[in-house]
Amino acid sequence: MSDPGRVRQAAEVLEGVVRRTPILSSPFLDDIAGRRVLVKAECLQHTGSFKARGSWFAISQLSEAERTRGVIAFSSGNHAQGVAHAARAAGIPAVIVMPSDAPALKIANTKALGAEVVEYERGSEDRDAIGARLAEERGLTLVKPFDNADVIAGQGTVGLEIAQDAGVDDADVLVCCGGGGLTAGVSLGLDGTALRARPVEPEGFDDVARSLRSGGIERNNRLSGSLCDAIITPSPGKLTFPIMQERCGPGLVVTEEEALRAMAHAFLRLKVVLEPGGAVSLAAALFHPEEIEGDTVICVATGGNVDAPVFRKALDTL
């Protein structure tokens, strides 16, 4: 079960092993947004995204026998690197199942972080079957990217740090949202404060915003075709959705173009590198001020794992 106490427990485990990322600001961003903008820069986390938190805590909670056998994850992105990093630090084997057409750099990075990468053909092979076989053969424990109570609690430490460090009593906390692991976790981490987590998604992939509105799990019509690849998921998770329903404010939706412009502003004013999916929260703060309440808004800038060509697109918006 993920609850505020579990997030505090995760914070104790993660103390000294994840970075307490800084909260950045710029008067120039404040001017655009019409209120004070604080940016929790999780792009500066180990592996370039907040994912290092949840996977570390989940791995720390395994039994000795499970640790000996190792972990497995499916991911071509930030979760892969988070699991590989945490597993290496814990000294346990990690298998990451990745499509063979994943960017060569991501495959190389995951290997360089010490994981065994198992590639599969996206068109002809069944990822889940490959994973299930490997898990069974070797007794590996699956670390899911978001619908895992320990992963949610680990990500929640971002919320706890915001509550402790931001120096703000009452504000919307905008979170870039895929399956909702970070958003649900942050909402738990903010428990007992008047800070309110709100998911932000790209246009056309707003399953969480729609689910929060309708009260039931809604799905996206498509799962590709967005620059915000890090936060494209079919629907909110079974564990994450009830937490978000209970604790989060309404979702916000931004365009891809707004995400690119937010990346450019982060480059120019904060000197940090964001990926499109890690910039939608800042995009909402800058370009949708009328949908936000309060004198201050806090944005979780969730990741910076972007290739140069996409970053150039962002610079083109300047």
Added chain:
Amino acid sequence: MSDPGRVRQAAEVLEGVVRRTPILSSPFLDDIAGRRVLVKAECLQHTGSFKARGSWFAISQLSEAERTRGVIAFSSGNHAQGVAHAARAAGIPAVIVMPSDAPALKIANTKALGAEVVEYERGSEDRDAIGARLAEERGLTLVKPFDNADVIAGQGTVGLEIAQDAGVDDADVLVCCGGGGLTAGVSLGLDGTALRARPVEPEGFDDVARSLRSGGIERNNRLSGSLCDAIITPSPGKLTFPIMQERCGPGLVVTEEEALRAMAHAFLRLKVVLEPGGAVSLAAALFHPEEIEGDTVICVATGGNVDAPVFRKALDTL
């Protein structure tokens, strides 16, 4: 006088008003350098460079009468923004004398930070005469960019934070070096440790490295034509040079191409934006490992105020 005690005093004044910037790292950078690389990310400082520290401390030391009259600085770059930022926070007037052909963005930024910008024609007008006239008419106090004991002490807090936060007993601390205010300050901040500050400069503008070798103040042959504009100065300062002579290790020199490649690695691995002059320390760590001693090297990444076209050049090196 700048001495280690003065740096500690500056740290007390700057507590809570400057950012305690994070020390970043990546296993990928370690692999390139062949040793552990720690990066003190002063690009994340207010105004995008360490300059916010020295100007803040210098302004805090003014008398009440001096504060009422205000300050003046000559700069088209990072020092201008540092002084403007600190003066606004202190609620005192600031005049920044800038060449009229300075990038429009820098002039706009300095104005947006609340300073009065006085432009002059670089070809036909005498900057120092304009400044002297304004200073006399209004009783403004000049805040020099590096040859000022309080500025040196303020910059030195970077060294103090490294000594406290890096968790390393013995290493070279590479500092991007112009007139030597930061380098001298850092060497004072490292007093009492086995950490050793070393200046890093771009090829063709290595006045400090040559001065340290010859034992006398050497000058650069030219003062333009480098992408590393932030650290191009004619010669080490009268105050900074004796400190560097007493406390610093030998200087290192990198090419402009190496600085651009270091920017690209910082983009890819640390998710921070560096300007060329703020990346020469990382360039030395990555590409001149044979000139460095120890299992760990610490780099001060001094600033991130770079325009998109120059940043694109850095991405081109990937």
